[in-house]
Amino acid sequence: MRWLASLMCLLAMVAAAAGVPAESPRRPARLHEMVTAWTRPGDAPAQSAVCFSSRSSHPTNAQDPWDTFQAAEAFHATDFVWIYSLDAKFVGRLQKHALENGGRAVILAVNSMIPDPPDFRRRERGRILDLNGNRITAPWMRSWADPAWGCANSPEYRAAFVEYAVRALAAGATALQMDDARMNMAAVAWGGCFCPHCMEKFRRYLRDRTTLQERTACGIENLDDFDYGRYLRDRGAPAGDAFAKYDGGPLKNWFRNFQEESVRDFFRDVRAEIDARAGRHVLFATNNYRGSWDSPYDLFEMGMAELPLTEARPDHLRGLLACRRPRVDCRKAAFRISGPRRAHSAIARHTIFPEYERVAYDPQ
Numbered sequence: 632m633r634w635l636a637s638l639m640c641l642l643a644m645v646a647a648a649a650g651v652p653a654e655s656p657r658r659p660a661r662l663h664e665m666v667t668a669w670t671r672p673g674d675a676p677a678q679s680a681v682c683f684s685s686r687s688s689h690p691t692n693a694q695d696p697w698d699t700f701q702a703a704e705a706f707h708a709t710d711f712v713w714i715y716s717l718d719a720k721f722v723g724r725l726q727k728h729a730l731e732n733g734g735r736a737v738i739l740a741v742n743s744m745i746p747d748p749p750d751f752r753r754r755e756r757g758r759i760l761d762l763n764g765n766r767i768t769a770p771w772m773r774s775w776a777d778p779a780w781g782c783a784n785s786p787e788y789r790a791a792f793v794e795y796a797v798r799a800l801a802a803g804a805t806a807l808q809m810d811d812a813r814m815n816m817a818a819v820a821w822g823g824c825f826c827p828h829c830m831e832k833f834r835r836y837l838r839d840r841t842t843l844q845e846r847t848a849c850g851i852e853n854l855d856d857f858d859y860g861r862y863l864r865d866r867g868a869p870a871g872d873a874f875a876k877y878d879g880g881p882l883k884n885w886f887r888n889f890q891e892e893s894v895r896d897f898f899r900d901v902r903a904e905i906d907a908r909a910g911r912h913v914l915f916a917t918n919n920y921r922g923s924w925d926s927p928y929d930l931f932e933m934g935m936a937e938l939p940l941t942e943a944r945p946d947h948l949r950g951l952l953a954c955r956r957p958r959v960d961c962r963k964a965a966f967r968i969s970g971p972r973r974a975h976s977a978i979a980r981h982t983i984f985p986e987y988e989r990v991a992y993d994p995q
């Protein structure tokens with residue numbers, strides 16, 4: 632009868648299990664329950680905006696075949712972005728066009744090489760310097776006239792940057808676009824910056840962030856008069872682009888981290904002063920190259936990024952637009968497609984870009 636007892640036990644277990652209410656299947660989450668709420672800044676272009684960039688005013692002379700407003704009208708542009716101008720008359724025309732076409736944004740540009748005030752014609756003061764005291768610029772700008780970049784640690788350059796930004800706002804900018812926001816971070820690969828301001832601040836950085844044992848291991852005998860530029864010259868370190876491949880050990884890593892902090896401090900300080908001078912919070916966009924939101928691009932509310940032509944593929948664009956970050960709407964991104972000019976017209980004719988915003992680009 633052992634089998635009968637086993638059967639009765641099994642029936643009892645089944646009956647007990649049947650008495651336990653089954654767990655109801657989970658309801659799939661609805662989209663509105665999954666998304667993170669994000670408030671669009673009032674000075675940002677609307678989601679329906681057709682943003683247009685004419686880097687400067689055209690035509691520049693009688694021989695110039697381009698016309699900013701004819702091109703904007705052809706693209707049915709509503710808003711203007713990433714434009715270099717302090718001309719209130721020109722900016723007024725941009726504002727008029729935007730308002731008449733349902734837009735609201737006129738975003739003027741600043742960058743890492745703001746000229747010296749008051750006339751903003753030369754770039755001499757507060758510049759990034761290499762080991763030999765030469766002014767530095769980006770490799771792609773070396774054929775330009777007077778392209779020296781400004782140093783994030785220079786009080787003179789900070790003052791110039793703020794003054795230029797305030798004048799852009801006075802000319803009628805609703806917001807500002809920052810190009811080449813990496814500043815001193817990028818310049819480490821080009822052999823900078825070794826100006827007196829950087830050397831003094833790096834000395835303080837080492838005092839606060841490193842130990843005596845760590846500094847001694849790097850050959851620093853007396854921090855009070857330590858000059859990293861002199862230290863490198865004494866050891867035969869290369870100047871300029873060759874510094875990128877120089878094995879500077881922990882000290883070079885500290886210097887790289889120091890320059891990143893310098894750039895972040897720069898934007899914190901100048902933006903606070905710009906807001907104070909403007910009497911309002913000023914929206915800042917950035918050229919977050921290739922759609923990156925790494926440091927220092929995470930400091931900005933909006934991205935308008937240059938994108939290599941090889942990456943202008945639907946799958947890649949969708950991946951960039953699908954990212955989600957606190958305080959940053961990655962979908963609000965305009966991409967400047969770089970590449971052969973003959974490709975620009977094809978892209979403009981055949982591309983509607985992308986989810987929430989169409990973007991036209993004037994290659995001039």
